[in-house]
Amino acid sequence: xxxxxxxxxxxxxxxxxxxxxxxxxxxxxxxxxxxxxxxxxxxxxxxxxxxxxxxxxxxxxxxxxxxxxxxxxxxxxxxxxxxxxxxxxxxxxxxxxxxxxxxxxxxxxxxxxxxxxxxxxxxxxxxxxxxxxxxxxxxxxxxxxxxxxxxxxxxxxxxxxxxxxxxxxxxxxxxxxxxxxxxxxxxxxxxxxxxxxxxxxxxxxxxxxxxxxxxxxxxxxxxxxxxxxxxxxxxxxxxxxxxxxxxxxxxxxxxxxxxxxxxxxxxxxxxxxxxxxxxxxxxxxxxxxxxxxxxxxxxxxxxxxxxxxxxxxxxxxxxxxxxxxxxxxxxxxxxxxxxxxxxxxxxxxxxxxxxxxxxxxxxxxxxxxxxxxxxxxxxxxxxxxxxxxxxxxxxxxxxxxxxxxxxxxxxxxxxxxxxxxxxxxxxxxxxxxxxxxxxxxxxxxxxxxxxxxxxxxxxxxxxxxxxxxxxxxxxxxxxxxxxxxxx
Amino acid sequence: xxxxxxxxxxxxxxxxxxxxxxxxxxxxxxxxxxxxxxxxxxxxxxxxxxxxxxxxxxxxxxxxxxxxxxxxxxxxxxxxxxxxxxxxxxxxxxxxxxxxxxxxxxxxxxxxxxxxxxxxxxxxxxxxxxxxxxxxxxxxxxxxxxxxxxxxxxxxxxxxxxxxxxxxxxxxxxxxxxxxxxxxxxxxxxxxxxxxxxxxxxxxxxxxxxxxxxxxxxxxxxxxxxxxxxxxxxxxxxxxxxxxxxxxxxxxxxxxxxxxxxxxxxxxxxxxxxxxxxxxxxxxxxxxxxxxxxxxxxxxxxxxxxxxxxxxxxxxxxxxxxxxxxxxxxxxxxxxxxxxxxxxxxxxxxxxxxxxxxxxxxxxxxxxxxxxxxxxxxxxxxxxxxxxxxxxxxxxxxxxxxxxxxxxxxxxxxxxxxxxxxxxxxxxxxxxxxxxx
Numbered sequence: 001x002x003x004x005x006x007x008x009x010x011x012x013x014x015x016x017x018x019x020x021x022x023x024x025x026x027x028x029x030x031x032x033x034x035x036x037x038x039x040x041x042x043x044x045x046x047x048x049x050x051x052x053x054x055x056x057x058x059x060x061x062x063x064x065x066x067x068x069x070x071x072x073x074x075x076x077x078x079x080x081x082x083x084x085x086x087x088x089x090x091x092x093x094x095x096x097x098x099x100x101x102x103x104x105x106x107x108x109x110x111x112x113x114x115x116x117x118x119x120x121x122x123x124x125x126x127x128x129x130x131x132x133x134x135x136x137x138x139x140x141x142x143x144x145x146x147x148x149x150x151x152x153x154x155x156x157x158x159x160x161x162x163x164x165x166x167x168x169x170x171x172x173x174x175x176x177x178x179x180x181x182x183x184x185x186x187x188x189x190x191x192x193x194x195x196x197x198x199x200x201x202x203x204x205x206x207x208x209x210x211x212x213x214x215x216x217x218x219x220x221x222x223x224x225x226x227x228x229x230x231x232x233x234x235x236x237x238x239x240x241x242x243x244x245x246x247x248x249x250x251x252x253x254x255x256x257x258x259x260x261x262x263x264x265x266x267x268x269x270x271x272x273x274x275x276x277x278x279x280x281x282x283x284x285x286x287x288x289x290x291x292x293x294x295x296x297x298x299x300x301x302x303x304x305x306x307x308x309x310x311x312x313x314x315x316x317x318x319x320x321x322x323x324x325x326x327x328x329x330x331x332x333x334x335x336x337x338x339x340x341x342x343x344x345x346x347x348x349x350x351x352x353x354x355x356x357x358x359x360x361x362x363x364x365x366x367x368x369x370x371x372x373x374x375x376x377x378x379x380x381x382x383x384x385x386x387x388x389x390x391x392x393x394x395x396x397x398x399x400x401x402x403x404x405x406x407x408x409x410x411x412x413x414x415x416x417x418x419x420x421x422x423x424x425x426x427x428x429x430x431x432x433x434x435x436x437x438x439x440x441x442x443x444x445x446x447x448x449x450x451x452x453x454x455x456x457x458x459x460x461x462x463x464x465x466x467x468x469x470x471x472x473x474x475x476x477x478x479x480x481x482x483x484x485x486x487x
Numbered sequence: 488x489x490x491x492x493x494x495x496x497x498x499x500x501x502x503x504x505x506x507x508x509x510x511x512x513x514x515x516x517x518x519x520x521x522x523x524x525x526x527x528x529x530x531x532x533x534x535x536x537x538x539x540x541x542x543x544x545x546x547x548x549x550x551x552x553x554x555x556x557x558x559x560x561x562x563x564x565x566x567x568x569x570x571x572x573x574x575x576x577x578x579x580x581x582x583x584x585x586x587x588x589x590x591x592x593x594x595x596x597x598x599x600x601x602x603x604x605x606x607x608x609x610x611x612x613x614x615x616x617x618x619x620x621x622x623x624x625x626x627x628x629x630x631x632x633x634x635x636x637x638x639x640x641x642x643x644x645x646x647x648x649x650x651x652x653x654x655x656x657x658x659x660x661x662x663x664x665x666x667x668x669x670x671x672x673x674x675x676x677x678x679x680x681x682x683x684x685x686x687x688x689x690x691x692x693x694x695x696x697x698x699x700x701x702x703x704x705x706x707x708x709x710x711x712x713x714x715x716x717x718x719x720x721x722x723x724x725x726x727x728x729x730x731x732x733x734x735x736x737x738x739x740x741x742x743x744x745x746x747x748x749x750x751x752x753x754x755x756x757x758x759x760x761x762x763x764x765x766x767x768x769x770x771x772x773x774x775x776x777x778x779x780x781x782x783x784x785x786x787x788x789x790x791x792x793x794x795x796x797x798x799x800x801x802x803x804x805x806x807x808x809x810x811x812x813x814x815x816x817x818x819x820x821x822x823x824x825x826x827x828x829x830x831x832x833x834x835x836x837x838x839x840x841x842x843x844x845x846x847x848x849x850x851x852x853x854x855x856x857x858x859x860x861x862x863x864x865x866x867x868x869x870x871x872x873x874x875x876x877x878x879x880x881x882x883x884x885x886x887x888x889x890x891x892x893x894x895x896x897x898x899x900x901x902x903x904x905x906x907x908x909x910x911x912x913x914x915x916x917x918x919x920x921x922x923x924x
Contacts, residue, residue, distance in 0.1 A: 001845050002837055004722045008849070009833050012856050016826055019860065020819060022869045026779040027815040034780035039765050039773075042781045042793045 048072035053130035058139035076181035082146035085205040089177035102309030129368035136165035145170035154452035155206040161348040164357030211337035215423025218332025225296040244279035273396040274404030285330020299384040315342040351444030354390035408473035415441035420468030430454035435472035495553035500530035514790035546905035562880035581884035589895035603843035606659030613653035647885035658846035707873025758871035778811035786814030
């Protein structure tokens, strides 16, 4: 029997080698890709072993880790749904979002900048600690903005024009991030299913992860393009009849209530902005062409993702040679789509003598021992328009609030510059109500955008500025008061 | 005086104590009484067995006990880590029962001749044990498999004992009919075929295997019996035609079972692509595979992995837990230890004084090899998942008792075959350190 037994022993040995080869494949060669699979809980569980750093707003943590007695060492806590969209969440099953995702390495303590701290922690033993991140947000203004949005769908973005600091980035509806960060897997899974099934889509950050039709607030960009072209000044007279027939087509564009914008049938560019005159702007659009308009829009940052945690969706101006489309583009209709953040950047640039600052959400980062790692500089994104153009637009926007459609944004003793917008989406559907503003107009400290999606009343025709002024402007006014009161 | 065995057992006991202390420290944060008591109890049990070997089977191999003891002790340590003190204590009691059973064989079984005399009785007993779970009152179905006998607080898997009895019965049968099974009637395509009537016993085993597969939904045991029978036939006759016939029958049976029975088909589909349904049917295998990946080369460290994510980590999937926490290095060590035990069994077969003795030892080697292959291959995704337990390591009593009975039979074979060749001269340590081929 010996020859058979020898063969058997060799066969057994060969099979064991194959088993070993398979283990080597799993544990060495494939280990990395298996560890990084999205459905692999083990890698995510490791995050629970880390004393993850806090995310700080106005000196107070809005996201932080607490020690638990359960099988996981730490659990993540979030103070308010008002901060959920910019701050994001960290879930063991559904991944991370917002600042939690963008600054994960620093918060988890694995960033290269923390190598010294990691070595020190190795010596003291204990759990690994992460660094902290301070945001540019203004805590009470952010909470107020979220409260003012209430149960309406919309967003508020406020920016400090000189620095590009984002003071408010609110989105509604929001959700409680604790539901996704809990160490109770069942609660987490149920919450997630509920969130993704929710028709109001609370997971969407409406401040910069979605674009909307801008309507009349886009007229600021059309006006900027007109001024930059050198062919118009703020006093140039433009015909403003009740209806404007687009040349070469049968289409017409009409004003609200089908009235001319001015008794004389002609308006200056400044008046056209102040009363948000559709026929005058439609004519401007045809004369300028969408190429010129989209060039100026691009200078303001349209088409850019910027570099913000959570990534900004690109705003868009289509280029076309069709006259009817050019007319619609000039009044912010047709396929023009903007994020609330992009409109805030345009407004801030007008306030900042035409300079768009790189928007920033993170102001400082700290090591685990709370020593300052890095203070983030303010950087110029682009000099979008000439200072004279900006100054002219500033004057026009002041007229909007003082004399025109933006009366609800007035603040006693402070000059406010603003622009209303009511964007028609599709016939029958409720329009979006917009209001953009900055104040004080003579020395701007805050630029703000309020957007209520489908927030306008359906019984008003597009171009009516009532929604923007009635619904969005009061919110902007309250927040400007809040922000200026302490600036 | 079996010094090598003694020294290796001291080492085994120290390593085992260390593993319990590490688990206490890393998973609990403090030392517990039970973390000392269990390793000491295990050391006592293994040394007790060592002294019985010294007294009753002095000529038996000296590496076999330490190898099986390390695996058994590692199993208890992992069960301690995965389920806590109560589970580990239960397993320790099973270790005690296993080694008592093995010791009874060492002391009471004079030689293997009694085992080989009545093969048909053993085979019948084996079949009865297999059928026992279908008995009223004491039979029980757990997790969809009718494999259990409930006696008071104990759940026993008679199939584990059936394995022992059937190996012996089959070895006896083959030893008696060796010459006629070797007889060749004709050659087809260069394959030497046995006589049709001689194939009958194999067909019976095949049928029984299929009945196990279908009736008890136990893919592993079914495969184990059939493959063992084929390999033993090959060893008995040296005719590779038996391997060919066996392979053909395996494919036919497997294909038919896959086509007809959902549970076989499902196992097969999971094996083909475990990631197809990560949250559902593939969950267990995928979690185990993630465990292997998390372990890497050196492992997460005892008590520091997430092996609990794998359902049945302490029983069917214990090898995955070991690979996660001790890494590729630990997994390779376990495979090498199995290799050592199996090699010892093959060597025992090679020096067997009678065909019957050789066939019993071969059967033990084949049984252990196939169980390791099916379980290790299964949890690491190389083979379909079966319900087989990982011998020596898995939580549960029946398999452990059966495995140690097989080890005891190997000791009896080694000692008796050696004794026959050295009737008068006492043995020195050097002679008993390892049995040469």
